[in-house]
Amino acid sequence: MTNSGAAPVPTANTEKNPGTIWQITAWSLWDWGGAAFNAVMTTFIFTALYLTKNEGFGGADKATATLAFAMSVSGFAIAALAPVAGQRTDHSGRRKMWLGINTLIVVVLTGACFFVQPSESYLLLGCMLIAAGHVFFEIAGVNYNAMLLQISNKHTIGRISGFGWAAGYLGGIVALLIVFFALIKPEVGIFGITSADGMTYRAVAVFSALWILIFAIPVMLAIPETKPDPNEPKVGFFQSYKELFQTIMRLWRHERHTLFFLVSSAIFRDGLAAIFTFGAVLAVGSFGFETGDVLIFAIAGNVVAAVGALSAGFFDDKFGPKAVIVTSLVGLLVSGGALLFLDGKEAFWIFGLILCLFVGPAQSSARTFMGRLATPGHEGEMYGLYATTGRAVSFLAPMLFGWCIIIFGAQRWGIIGILAVLLLGLLLLLPVKAPAHR
Known part of the structure; x- marks a missing residue:
């Protein structure tokens, strides 16, 4: 891998003072609130226990296939729209405004899931609402990630990014516990809500919408709006794609x-996502976990991941993000490899939690690496490309996971597919010249 020039000096507000404690806390609370969409709506509760499990939607196979198709369309939409959305907010100087607009759209789409009744005629509506929410959540995340550079400098970006990731993990835990004990577990939940007509899970959608909205308010109050670059001419929507192509050529x-x-x-972020996607599946299918065990492990795993992301932020600021990512990927490969040859709940508890410990730092430092590389005034565009490239290969780990199961004849060997993706990402990262770091 060649390098056509020296790495630029870090650009994460290198000479400015870091954000105030209130600004950092308010910024992190957006991630805390957004966990209700990621953890509650799209991962553990609404899609997993309602859309794809309730027989009223036409059976698990049909519901899962419909959801998968809708999510694949959303992935293409994110890949097409994210870099241009980031670029246009850089030019217009309206980063906070578009963060607010996109977050509000996510709130509306999430709340609209209340109207998804357990009937086959409502399946497509439910899947479309989740998929559309995913698109706008990711586009909001482009502006949110770029905002990191407004509240950090080269000495603090790692810690602040880690704090944000930790807030997201912990927010997901709190939201999951609330909906589980207040709505799902009891026969009659709060406000007399029961499972009749799917009302339990429809109420979860309302809770999630309010959770996202409430915790998005602080960042809108605490972080100042960006200013437009007077040297950047206004361009039309389609002209933005031409500029995007020019940006890619400039980077080359x-x-x-x-x-x-x-x-x-x-590539390695796709492997990280696969750990969460297939971790519970492996726990149940290969290591003897029951439903209750999975919930307890999910809580413990999120706590460990939050601690890892938070603590790794200090190492990021001290040694640079590349060192943290490389160390985390090596730790993931070793602990994941151990699960190939060990059996039982105890083995999964030990090495599964070690996996969680390294996932948080890898995710957080990947974000700060991008922040240190971003050219001032083009942060949104770079994080848009960051989101797009992640979507471009999101099929890789699931595909290899499935093929390894077919080739080796057992679910456990799907781990090899995930490890292969992590290893490939690590090998491609090693020659990359990191930004200058002190």
């Missing part, structure tokens, strides 16, 4: 290390 000619990082991070 002058900042090739940035382009290589985008590729390598897309």
Whole structure:
């Protein structure tokens, strides 16, 4: 892998004072609130226990296939729209405004899931609402990630990014516990809500919408709006794609290390996502976990991941994000490899939690790596590319996971597919020249 020029000086507000404690806390609370969409709506509760499990929607196979198709369409939409959305907010100087607008759309789409009744005629509506919410949540995340550079400098970006990731993990835990004990577990939940007509899970959608909205308010109050660049001309929507192509060509000619990082991070981030996607499946199918065990492990795993992300932020600021990512990927490969040859709940508890410990730092430092590489005034565009490249290879780990099961004849061997993706991402990252770091 070649490098066509020296790595630029870190650009994460290198000479400005870091954000205030209130600004940092308010910024992190958006991630805390957003966990209700990720953890409650799209991962553990609404889609897993309602859309794909309730027989009223036409059976698990049909519901799962419909949801998968809707999510694949949303992935294409994110890949097409994210970089241009980030670029246009850089030019217009309306980063906070678009963060607020996109978050509000997510709130509306999440709340609208209340109207999804357990009937086959409502299946497509439910899947479309979740998929559309996913698109706008990811686009909001582009502006949210770029906002990190407004409240940090080169000495603090790692810690602040880690704090944000930790807030997201912990927010997911709290939201899950609330909906589980207040709505799902009791026969009659709060306000007399029961499972009749799917009302339990429809109420979860309302709770999630309110949770996202409430915790999005602080960032809108605490972080100042960005100012437009007077030297940047206004361009139309389709002209933005031309500028995007020019940006990619510029990166290839002058900042090739940035382009290589985008590729390598897309691959290893797909492996990180697969750990969460298939972790519970493996726990139940290969290590003897029951439903209650999975919930307890999910809580413990999120706590450990939060601690890892929070503590790794200090190492990021001290040694740089590349060192943290490489160490985390090696730790993931070792602990994941151990699960190939060990049996029983105890083994999964030990090495599964070690996996969680390293996932948080890898995710957080990948974000700060991008922040240190971003050219001032183009942070949104770079995080848009960051989101797009991640979507471009999101099929890789699930595909290899499935093929390894078919080839080796047992679910456990799907771990090899995930490890292969992590290893490939690590190998592609090693030659990438990190931004200058003190």
